[in-house]
Amino acid sequence: MFIIPAVDIKNGKCVQLVQGKPGTEQIILDNPVEVALEWENRGAKILHVIDLGGALEEGGNLSVVEEIVRKVSTPIQMGGGIRTIDDANYLLNMGVDKIILGTLAIENPSTVKELASEFGSERIIVALDSKDSQVVVRGWTEKTAQKAPVLGKIMAEHGAGSILFTNVDHEGLLGGFKVNPLLELLNAVDIPVIYSGGVSTLEDISVLSKTDAYGVVIGSAFYKGTITFEDALIYEKNRN
Template sequence: MSFEENKMLIMPAVDIKNGKCVQLVQGKPGTEQVIIDNPEQVAKKWEEDGAEIIHVIDLDGAFEAKDNLNTIKDILDEVNVPIQLGGGIRSVDYAKQLLNLDIERLIIGTMAIKDSNTIKQLSEEFGSERIMVSLDSKDSKVVIKGWKEKIDKTATEISREFQEAGAGSILFTNVDVEGLLEGFDIQPAIDLVNSVDIPIVYSGGVTNLDDIKSLTKTGVKGVVIGSALYKDKINLKDALKLQTIQ
């Protein structure tokens, strides 16, 4: 699914931990505020509500170097809309395995930052539109390895490197506000949009429809919504009405 000029895709999040759909606060294990069995059924519900793409994150892959591959396959079997997947993709071989499962777009974080040549390799083989680099920001610096390790650069500072390496898009996550349902500062998203020519997807702190409206003015091409959907702060059908930018 390509990004469109006058559209900001609403992407409901399905985060997987121990085979269940969960929502964490600032990505910290042990802060689960939502735990739901059968993530594939959750993804199906978002599809039925009108989502055009589902954002799936394997938290076990991100935190513990194990994966939820069977659950990911169940989601792929259950839904008909494209799946955007990230979390724990630490090798090119595993990335290829996932892309060969018909994952629409693969999100790569730590591996990309450690070696941008992996992005070049994958984008050349599978197409840049299927390769998204994850730039997660905490205290204004990029964090890797499940948000546990910080590097001394901002997302804006390193974004062009990944565009040049062949990434088709960037996922920017504001870890400082992730899962808090307290809103967010839109300026980092604007700065990132202005730094590269590839689509930016925003994630972190989206709490209400006004937050979504503010993002439509930043130039981002997608927004990931997690806790606000699961805690009924945002109704997905209402959010989807804001996808088309006037």
């Protein structure tokens, strides 16, 4: 199970939001590129880079993402504000290792098939963000009528290489999480699933390490120091 640090970018800075809500910034670091380089130097095998400004349709931070891609050699999975095929093509051709599609994939699953056919399934991650057991889109601001296991099957059939499952109910709260929604999704699909949301202790990571989760994205807990990256890596080494 990979331990994946989050680098969330808003207004050109690295931030952590509570449940993705603007105005709830708890951590603000001036230079996301330096943050990404620090995670690389500490041994991260994957970086999770999100353009929050793009996701919330406030204006993107692509110049920052471009600089991270240029300066960091660690594989990057990147999402946020990828609303068109052209957006996806640009990022994949620019050197992002894997893109994370949310709204675009859910509203038009054929785009997943198109991108997977051109670039390979392994480079396409679909984000299933769950709030009150329903998948949400547009920066977590709009609910759909679907649940993650159902959409997970659809996305896998359309060529998604993996799924990022975020439990929005717990995101940024550092209060732990319920594992059952993840287990339901894992049981429904045969492709890798990365978990995100509410991980705040080593015990939380231990719980995830006992599932078939491919990786876990951790943001607030690392930045606030409730978990150290080096301690978390123990679970990565035990699984991989």
